[in-house]
Amino acid sequence: MTVSKIVELAIRISENTAKVDAYLRENDLPSPSFHEDGPVDFGIRCEQTKKAQEEAINLSFELQRLLLGPLQFMNPVPNGLSLQAISKYNMATKVPIHGDISFGDLARECGLSEINTRRFVRYAIVFHRVFQEPRPGYVGHTAASRVLAEDPVMRDVLSHYLEECFPSFAMTLNAIDKFNGGTEPNQTGWNLYHETNLSPWDYYDANPESGRRFFSTMAYETEREGRSNTVLVNNYPWSSLASTSKANGEEEEKGPATIVDVGGSRGLTAIQIAQATPELKIIVQDLPAMIKGASADLPATIKDRVEFMAHDFFQVQDVQADMYIYRHVFHNWSHANAVKILRALVPALKTGAKVLVNDYIAPAPGTLSPLKEQRLREMDMIMLTLCNAYEREDHDWKRLFRDADPRFEILTMFAPKGATEGIIEVVWRG
Numbered sequence: 001m002t003v004s005k006i007v008e009l010a011i012r013i014s015e016n017t018a019k020v021d022a023y024l025r026e027n028d029l030p031s032p033s034f035h036e037d038g039p040v041d042f043g044i045r046c047e048q049t050k051k052a053q054e055e056a057i058n059l060s061f062e063l064q065r066l067l068l069g070p071l072q073f074m075n076p077v078p079n080g081l082s083l084q085a086i087s088k089y090n091m092a093t094k095v096p097i098h099g100d101i102s103f104g105d106l107a108r109e110c111g112l113s114e115i116n117t118r119r120f121v122r123y124a125i126v127f128h129r130v131f132q133e134p135r136p137g138y139v140g141h142t143a144a145s146r147v148l149a150e151d152p153v154m155r156d157v158l159s160h161y162l163e164e165c166f167p168s169f170a171m172t173l174n175a176i177d178k179f180n181g182g183t184e185p186n187q188t189g190w191n192l193y194h195e196t197n198l199s200p201w202d203y204y205d206a207n208p209e210s211g212r213r214f215f216s217t218m219a220y221e222t223e224r225e226g227r228s229n230t231v232l233v234n235n236y237p238w239s240s241l242a243s244t245s246k247a248n249g250e251e252e253e254k255g256p257a258t259i260v261d262v263g264g265s266r267g268l269t270a271i272q273i274a275q276a277t278p279e280l281k282i283i284v285q286d287l288p289a290m291i292k293g294a295s296a297d298l299p300a301t302i303k304d305r306v307e308f309m310a311h312d313f314f315q316v317q318d319v320q321a322d323m324y325i326y327r328h329v330f331h332n333w334s335h336a337n338a339v340k341i342l343r344a345l346v347p348a349l350k351t352g353a354k355v356l357v358n359d360y361i362a363p364a365p366g367t368l369s370p371l372k373e374q375r376l377r378e379m380d381m382i383m384l385t386l387c388n389a390y391e392r393e394d395h396d397w398k399r400l401f402r403d404a405d406p407r408f409e410i411l412t413m414f415a416p417k418g419a420t421e422g423i424i425e426v427v428w429r430g
Ligand SMILES: C[S@@+](CC[C@H](N)C(=O)[O-])C[C@H]1O[C@@H](n2cnc3c(N)ncnc32)[C@H](O)[C@@H]1O
Pocket: 201, 218, 222, 262, 263, 264, 265, 266, 269, 285, 286, 287, 290, 311, 312, 313, 314, 326, 327, 328, 329, 332
């Protein structure tokens, strides 16, 4: 008898889950659990086990969808309202660890009605495993809600995605209509939701608390598997960079290289590159509010080689360097604006200078594992909603550099092993 698709999936899920379980047992690590004392980071450090874990997740999504059927699967509408409320009213911090609180008391602490508190919490319990109801009418923690109670970074991340992105998604088609498909960063669903004409960057500049939460979310994203800045740090031969300049008209002199990390935020990537390569000097450029006070956080060992500089990357670049890094920058901008950013760089470029991009090079649909492709599509949708931008495929990258200036030549474009994002190395032919 041939095995049906659903049974085949169940067998493969079982095989892969057994591999994860064996690893956890062998390494004395706790088994995944929703219990409030359950593990948050499972501690899996072995690549093969991570692969088995991802395989089990992908296959179980597929099995779930097949068992639900094509119609049931679209229903109910994905809804972030309950998590948005949990974030906005800071609910997790109001629930005691290893205890519980009545819906009535939680409602009072949040300034909400009891009926709305109950509905938000019960939705989160069944859809997200955030909170539990250990006895009727009382709210306690699960591992997920406990993280929100104890980790301010996770609260920042939740608030960015649920209080900024989620309500803005719902306004995005209105924005497309209102602005006739315009691609400026202040013509988005995010703008309609925030009732502002400012782009997110200008808004964060003017609203430091929103800017702080955004930076905190970016820093968290920078640590995430496959998108981590270690992908860039570990996959470029940094020490091969040496500054070359013409001296006495003819002679070529080599010296320590200078890198500019354009839109480099508070220097998380620059710090790692500088720590890994002592012969480099790095200038981190960003908007004034983003870099304010950042040099105070530099580790002492690299303080003399990493510098922060206010610079708007739409204005002419005046630092002549050997390399300009744009990490997670172009995916925030439409084609026309990305062209402008590159053209502003041209006056500073010496022949042979490099541009290094670290962003998604979106592969053909179905090429990435479903979990990774979901992440890419999710980011692409966020880019539309927040910035009117998009995640580029290889032909989009080629078009960008060609349209900016034909003297840019793409040398390499690749996704390092295990990474979901790519690295593009470009040279200025002058
Ligand atoms: C998505 S973040 C990426 C940050 C950093 N490169 C990284 O990889 O984490 C985009 C950055 O571009 C900066 N930015 C936005 N508009 C800018 C402008 N006009 N000039 C300079 N930086 C800008 C933002 O402040 C932010 O730090």
